[in-house]
Amino acid sequence: MAQMTMIQAITDALRVELKNDPNVLVFGEDVGVNGGVFRATEGLQKEFGEDRVFDTPLAESGIGGLAIGLALQGYRPVPEIQFFGFVFEAMDSIAGQMARMRYRSGGRYSSPVTIRSPFGGGVHTPEMHADNLEGMVAQQPGLKVVIPSTPYDAKGLLISAIRDNDPVIFLEHMKLYRSFRQEVPEEEYTIPLGKADVKREGKDLSIITYGAMVHESLKAAEELEKEGHSVEVVDLRTVMPFDIETIIASVEKTGRAIVVQEAQKQAGMASQIVAEINDRAILSLEAPVLRVTAPDTVFSFSQAETVWLPNYKDVVETAKKVLEF
Amino acid sequence: MASKTKNNTIDAKKQLENIESQFEMFQILNEEGEVVNEAAMPELSDEQLQELMTRMVYTRILDQRSISLNRQGRLGFYAPTAGQEASQIASQFALEKEDFILPGYRDVPQIIWHGLPLTQAFLFSRGHFKGNQIPEGVNVISPQIIIGAQYVQAAGVALGMKKRGAQAVAVTYTGDGGSSQGDFYEGINFAGAYKAPAIFFVQNNRFAISTPVEKQTAAQTIAQKAVAAGIPGIQVDGMDPLAVYAVTLEARQRAVNGEGPTLIETMTYRYGPHTMAGDDPTRYRTSDLDNEWEKKDPLVRFRKFLEKKNLWTEEMENETIERAKEEIKIAIKEADDTPKQKVTDLMEIMYDEMPDNLKEQYEIYKEKESK
Ligand SMILES: Cc1ncc(C[n+]2csc(CCOP(=O)(O)OP(=O)(O)O)c2C)c(N)n1
Numbered sequence A: 001m002a003q004m005t006m007i008q009a010i011t012d013a014l015r016v017e018l019k020n021d022p023n024v025l026v027f028g029e030d031v032g033v034n035g036g037v038f039r040a041t042e043g044l045q046k047e048f049g050e051d052r053v054f055d056t057p058l059a060e061s062g063i064g065g066l067a068i069g070l071a072l073q074g075y076r077p078v079p080e081i082q083f084f085g086f087v088f089e090a091m092d093s094i095a096g097q098m099a100r101m102r103y104r105s106g107g108r109y110s111s112p113v114t115i116r117s118p119f120g121g122g123v124h125t126p127e128m129h130a131d132n133l134e135g136m137v138a139q140q141p142g143l144k145v146v147i148p149s150t151p152y153d154a155k156g157l158l159i160s161a162i163r164d165n166d167p168v169i170f171l172e173h174m175k176l177y178r179s180f181r182q183e184v185p186e187e188e189y190t191i192p193l194g195k196a197d198v199k200r201e202g203k204d205l206s207i208i209t210y211g212a213m214v215h216e217s218l219k220a221a222e223e224l225e226k227e228g229h230s231v232e233v234v235d236l237r238t239v240m241p242f243d244i245e246t247i248i249a250s251v252e253k254t255g256r257a258i259v260v261q262e263a264q265k266q267a268g269m270a271s272q273i274v275a276e277i278n279d280r281a282i283l284s285l286e287a288p289v290l291r292v293t294a295p296d297t298v299f300s301f302s303q304a305e306t307v308w309l310p311n312y313k314d315v316v317e318t319a320k321k322v323l324e325f
Numbered sequence B: 001m002a003s004k005t006k007n008n009t010i011d012a013k014k015q016l017e018n019i020e021s022q023f024e025m026f027q028i029l030n031e032e033g034e035v036v037n038e039a040a041m042p043e044l045s046d047e048q049l050q051e052l053m054t055r056m057v058y059t060r061i062l063d064q065r066s067i068s069l070n071r072q073g074r075l076g077f078y079a080p081t082a083g084q085e086a087s088q089i090a091s092q093f094a095l096e097k098e099d100f101i102l103p104g105y106r107d108v109p110q111i112i113w114h115g116l117p118l119t120q121a122f123l124f125s126r127g128h129f130k131g132n133q134i135p136e137g138v139n140v141i142s143p144q145i146i147i148g149a150q151y152v153q154a155a156g157v158a159l160g161m162k163k164r165g166a167q168a169v170a171v172t173y174t175g176d177g178g179s180s181q182g183d184f185y186e187g188i189n190f191a192g193a194y195k196a197p198a199i200f201f202v203q204n205n206r207f208a209i210s211t212p213v214e215k216q217t218a219a220q221t222i223a224q225k226a227v228a229a230g231i232p233g234i235q236v237d238g239m240d241p242l243a244v245y246a247v248t249l250e251a252r253q254r255a256v257n258g259e260g261p262t263l264i265e266t267m268t269y270r271y272g273p274h275t276m277a278g279d280d281p282t283r284y285r286t287s288d289l290d291n292e293w294e295k296k297d298p299l300v301r302f303r304k305f306l307e308k309k310n311l312w313t314e315e316m317e318n319e320t321i322e323r324a325k326e327e328i329k330i331a332i333k334e335a336d337d338t339p340k341q342k343v344t345d346l347m348e349i350m351y352d353e354m355p356d357n358l359k360e361q362y363e364i365y366k367e368k369e370s371k
């Protein structure tokens, strides 16, 4: 076991899969010599050669199309989009093509591609870098969307994503890259896609969340504990398809729930989760299910970012409304 | 089964050589500040020559100050410009006020010289929307973050100018990396198809973050990409302010005469890191290469040229440096004095009319931000 940051766990997962499967290819802007702008691919080109780990010209649409083509030739591409705010350039490749490859070929072809990409607020990037766009990709049938919240989860989920035979969007929250270390096994292990993890058990309220908001929610749970509330925190880990079973089991136990996401409120993941809870567990609910989200503007210019982003105080406030309903 | 080919219908070598041979780098001033192309010398008055030098010196100081302000945490996002002054400043110097600039993130100097107040450049760096609120009468848009997006938009601005019958051009900038984007090709192709008055710059500083231009494309020059769009292209010494000025002026002339767009590749180098957010050029560049390019420095070369003509003195240089420092200090103070950006400000600039969901959230954030 080693103490790893999330970025180290990600590099480690890539190394494991590059070793395991000769068809795995890692590519993107600056992933080679430079090891990626966050050093997620540090040392990989040196270890596996330029055939397996290589820089691309600067074009996200090209990167997406290249991945699809390489997959048609039997490779298992793991491209990087340098920041997820640039994904709009590759949306046809991703939502228009990759997501539909199996479907439109009647199962003859597939796109076992894992797109890795940093995103997320709190690190004061320029525009179009930090946007929470998971809802946009989750809206496209054919794609899976994964967002880890810890180094341990990141490694196991990334290995599963690469082995998955369908396209997976693997989103890495920039604030979590180096914010803490955790014991991570050096050997390979997998965490199944589509399985949530109860990060904290509780009896009075369920917080359903993912990504960096898992940590805000855990902090909120501690605050609420001081006031005598026992709060459960469910980390989805896979945002689409998400683990309805675990969510419902938690809600049926606690009778109260809130959903916390970093993204804007409009048409986001939280709405989808609330709808599923209402569909399946309405009779177990003692209170309406509320949401904690960012407001409905474009991701904040960096100077107001701290206020714009939801934090544990917002979680506490909303949790109390539901607890006191 | 396909049969064997009998003959080479394409002489690949000859075809490419024919194209490449047309794109030799255009130069007027060599590294020693000597005029090597008298015939192409632009008609600039002594005062204009001095003004061009003044602006380059000023911009070098602005770069140095911006880097140290960033290190002190007093500026945010910043992409260093030292080394690229001739490409940036001399190209803008050939424009008229009514020309419209669509810059990339590194092209802040051009829009400052086109009229953007320094204070706003600093607010842009700090991630304050007021930095992007371009004053009336200043024909620029704030720097583009999405590489290539400005290129297609430039075709639209240019077509609009043509439809209005304006005697003006749309001018846009990207880098060697940017010339790989689909938007790059779409932009030059659209402008060509409409014969729209646009000038497309590619500042080829040899690297896109860490990726060398050799990995970006098989094309020997970026200028030759113009051929496929059916528009003229030229490669110019981007460390030579007179050459950059001359080709920009000519491209502008052609554009306003209704002869369509031009692609200009300026051969240049950024001395500093890609941005101030943790890039380490020693991971991908050698100091030999740095030294080779620093010898071509645009300020050194232009200073030599002007000194020989008795048009530049140490005094003038120092005066410019002092003025730059003073104005930067004032602008930073103004940026400091600008009211902090609020989430409610962002809500106000989302739509023409605020929709109900935002109105509701507005009240919540107003309350939050008044505490
Ligand atoms: C669409 C898009 N993709 C990727 C990036 C990230 N990025 C910022 S600058 C850069 C390299 C650009 O290189 P070049 O075009 O040569 O311009 P230079 O920075 O050298 O001036 C990259 C990859 C971005 N901003 N936008």
Ligand SMILES: [Mg+2]
Pocket: B175, B176, B177, B203, B204, B205, B206, B207, B208, B209
């Ligand atoms: Mg470049």
